Amino acid sequence: MRLDVIIRVSIKVLLPFILMFGLYVQFHGDYGPGGGFQAGVVAAATVILYAIIFGLAPTKRIIPPLMVEIMIPLGVLIFAGVGVVGLLVGESYLNYSVLAHDQIHGQEWGIFLVEAGVFVTVAGTMVAIFYAFTGRGRS
Amino acid sequence: MVLLTLMAAVVIGIVRVRNLFSVVVLGGIYSFLMATVMLVLDAVDVAMTEAAVGAGVSTVLMLSVLYLTKTEEHVPQHTPIVPLFVAIVTGAVLVYGTIDKPAFGIADTPMHNHVGARYLEQSIPETGVPNVVTSVLASYRGFDTLGETTVIFTAGIGVLLLMKRRSRKVDRSSDEEQG
Amino acid sequence: MNLVQEILAHYNHWITIFLMVAGLYVVVARGNMVKKLVGLSIFQTSVYLLYLSPGKILGGTPPIIGEGYSGYANPLPHVLILTAIVVGVATLSLGLALVVRINEAYGTIEEDEIFETEEQFQPGEDE
Structure with a gap:
């Protein structure tokens, strides 16, 4: 662990930017390339990179496995819940136009919330899978 | 076009090499090439996803599985005549099917006039x-x-x-x- | 000249088919589980290529609406493949998890050895 000081320092510099890029991809997905799937994977890649460089135990202190496992169903619930809101107002399922005062804003809110749900599920699943594979010792 | 040929070469490498570590690394190279091809095909979102998922996450997962298992593949006992035959016949039928497909990059194919245009x-x-x-x-x-x-x-x-x-x-x- | 144009017009399809067939061959012919999964993902990516390449229009741009552009690539295959990639990695990891469990149960990831072990323990019928 002494020899990889360059890797550790450079990763420490890079990680915030990677996470920032993930969030940019998430919130800018309406206008440029990107969206929940990509952002979720990039965010998960940040965690995975941190775990590769600094070890699994410190990573699990920052992102506990329980939180990751809660994130997996939470995203699906957000997604499905957005649909149910449309149902409650009297429109069809997953019709976002009712979420705000007019159609354009409603669609924008709907897409935002749905992408957030996708982000949470994808990031949670990827990190959970990574934890599951690496947490298991060689048999 | 060059990228596509390069991709085919990498796949031949994947088929031939027996060391699973090399196979996984070649798979990462393959995914990056695939992402570049997707970029050329104007599929920017997909290219981004493929670069992050195919080359990043799945390579890491494969490597962690190799750590848990073994990294050498055995030489198969029986000669792969039958699979080779099946593969070649399937390939020939598919190539025959492409002859009638519209050429690459034409704007007035049926798929561009339906729901995509809408x-x-x-x-x-x-x-x-x-x-x-x-x-x-x-x-x-x-x-x-x-x-x-x-x-x-x-x-x-x-x-x-x-x-x-x-x-x-x-x-x-x-x-x-x-x- | 005509032949060259014909080849250029269908080159992407042929590479797609080559990748697909190579993936199929790896899945069928190789006994190693991890190699099989790599072959499966090659097969999968060839399908991505099959979907995406007809969507491209020569001289077109990515399907992000902006002023001064016309001729966008078809967005529908992009959407389908985008979700397919992420689902692909999820199912790949499920397969890898199964490989790890098989390795723990049998001590090998080669198909032939697993079958041998199965035959040895046939009367017991456990694991």
């Missing part, structure tokens, strides 16, 4: 989102995406069930892996 025209007036891929993904085909998210959720739960360290219920673990 999405491109109506995305701004109906949803106000310039990136048509996002609007189709989240709005027009929301059900589809909900299904995909559920599939990811299910796969994640499945992996957790299979791989979770058995801490206290040692005797019941064999029941779990059946389910």
